[in-house]
Amino acid sequence: MENSCFNIGRFRRYFVHDFLRCMKKAGLATLLCGLVPIFTLIMSAWIFTSIGLHDWHTDLFMNEAIAAIVSVLYFLMVPIACYGDLTDRRKGAQYLMLPASHIEKWTGMILNSIIILPLVFSALYIGTDALCCALLPKRCHDILISSRANGLALFFLPTMVSAAGLAGALLFKNRKGAKTFITCAVSFIVLCMIIITIAKKADNWLIIGTETEAWYIFQAFCTLCLLAYTYIKTKKIEL
Amino acid sequence: MISIENLGFSYGEKPVLKNITMTLEEGKIYGLLGENGVGKTTLLTLLCGLKNVKTGSIDVDGHVPYKREPSFLSDLYYLSDEVPEVNMKATDYAKNYGKFWEKFDITKFQEIMGIFENDPEQKMNRMSFGQLKKTYISFALACNCKYIFMDEPTNGLDIPSKAQFRKAVTKYTGEDSTLLISTHQVRDLENIIDPIIILDRQDVLLNASIAEISEKLYFDYSNERKDGALYSEMIPGGSIQVYPNTSGEESKVNIEALFNTVHLHKELVKGIFHK
Structure with missing residues (x-):
């Protein structure tokens, strides 16, 4: 008798199906976002040469800012593009009625929207950026080589943002992208205000700069809460 | 066998189904009739586990539908009244999704599409509503599930297609399959539905062969x-x-x-x- 919770064969079949579905929905966006360093380079070349500045090079701060904005938008929106349909009566029913267990569907969801697609995007972005810098070393700053962020920061933050995107996809009925973005922005501002208040009261401003471990723990905690929400929501969803 | 006991469901404060008790036996094509808004769709979604009962219970061969266990889902196909457009050819859709239902038969799918005079090579997002509905009906019957629930399947079908639907259901429903077809267009399903369930606001008025x-x-x-x-x-x-x-x-x-x-x-x- 097949295991009703988790069956490897059934999961493999489901996962491949779900991955291909996600690629259909977010494949083009992944490709375009991953190629942003090339677009940035072309735009920079066009702007600088049009104003007569021929000895130009891209600014590291600008590259990092663009990478941060594109990444946050990508991590937040891709889960919505892939799984936003779940709350739709027609498409959601199709998803829920597929013969696979809840844990298989949820695992597939997490793997695709929080791990695989963000990894594909990150690899593409960093690869494209590195390629641009290898081809035009005088014009570019390689953000990976120049990056001040360490490996842990590059793991915890994107995972949390993707988990927030997935939670938004399941929480909101419509205008999921805008509502998720606004909710995250408001939460971020409120969080900053709380941290500043605490730091002021403690009379220790260094807390923000030095306690990075606490920041990672906080991110990990938020991610776990968001994932727990997605687990419960997908299990209890009613259409 | 499906056993429904003292089933109750409400949308917020508004009760829709109240104290519904009935049994659906295997190998029959049930017609679920009722006026608009009496809870036909709600009952179907409760039976397939898309909604949870508020009171009472539903038992489908020992399964609680709302748990949505794979062994339960692989024995069931639910065709909703509104079907999604998919950017895929009908054949590709059938192959892609059919693999989840063990008894799915692609030849049967193509034969039923033939009865409906529907092109299996056409993309589903370019089909008319009627063509799309016929594609999903073909898929539902080709899944060879034990339980098939159809919500207003003849809505959007033209006159010849309604006759084709009756032919397809009669010819391609397995002997041990139970079909529950909800409709308020009773003439479309005359001669194929037996028994008949007539649902009223919060009550079952009739469940008889x-x-x-x-x-x-x-x-x-x-x-x-x-x-x-x-x-x-x-x-x-x-x-x-x-x-x-x-x-x-x-x-x-x-x-x-x-x-x-x-x-x-x-x-x-x-x-x-x-x-």
Whole structure:
């Protein structure tokens, strides 16, 4: 008798199906976002040469800012593009009625929207950026080589943002992208205000700069809460 | 077998289904009839686990539908009244999704598409609503599931397609399959549905086979007006009158007249069938 919770064969079949579905929905966006360093380079070349500045090079701060904005938008929106349909009566029913267990569907969801697609995007972005810098070393700053962020920061933050995107996809009925973005922005501002208040009261401003471990723990905690929400929501969803 | 006991469901404070108790047996094509808003779709979504019951219980071969266990889902196909457009050819859709239902038969899918004169190579997002519906009906029947629930399947189908639908259901439904078809267009499904369930606001007015109905009610198609008719209506070429069957004589059940009779004499008809 097949295991009703988790069956490897059934999961493999489901996962491949779900991955291909996600690629259909977010494949083009992944490709375009991953190629942003090339677009940035072309735009920079066009702007600088049009104003007569021929000895130009891209600014590291600008590259990092663009990478941060594109990444946050990508991590937040891709889960919505892939799984936003779940709350739709027609498409959601199709998803829920597929013969696979809840844990298989949820695992597939997490793997695709929080791990695989963000990894594909990150690899593409960093690869494209590195390629641009290898081809035009005088014009570019390689953000990976120049990056001040360490490996842990590059793991915890994107995972949390993707988990927030997935939670938004399941929480909101419509205008999921805008509502998720606004909710995250408001939460971020409120969080900053709380941290500043605490730091002021403690009379220790260094807390923000030095306690990075606490920041990672906080991110990990938020991610776990968001994932727990997605687990419960997908299990209890009613259409 | 599906057992529903004291089922209750409400949308917020508004009750939709109340104390529904009935049993659906295997190998039958049930017609679920009722006016708009009586809870036909809600009942179907409860049966397939898309909603959770508020009170009472549903048991489908030992499964609680809302748990949505894979072994339960692989025995069931739910065709909703609104079907999603997919950017995929119908054949590709069938191959892609059919692999999740063990007994899915692609040849059967193509044969049913043939009955509907639907092109399996056409992209589903370029199909008309009727063509799309026919594709999903073909897929539902090709899944060879034990339970197939269809919500208003003939909505959006043209006149020839309704006849094709009856043909496809009659020819391609497995002997042990149970179909539950909800509709308010009773003429579309005449001759294929048996038993008939008539749902009223928060109650089941009737759950009986055609033989039982014929045994307990008499449908008179003569022009002679008699006293004691529960329902009478002029139809082209004569009239139809419904009486309690006191003589035991058999007659052809007219589902539309039955529906109207049941709605006019709810308690009386319930009494006749609960004897």
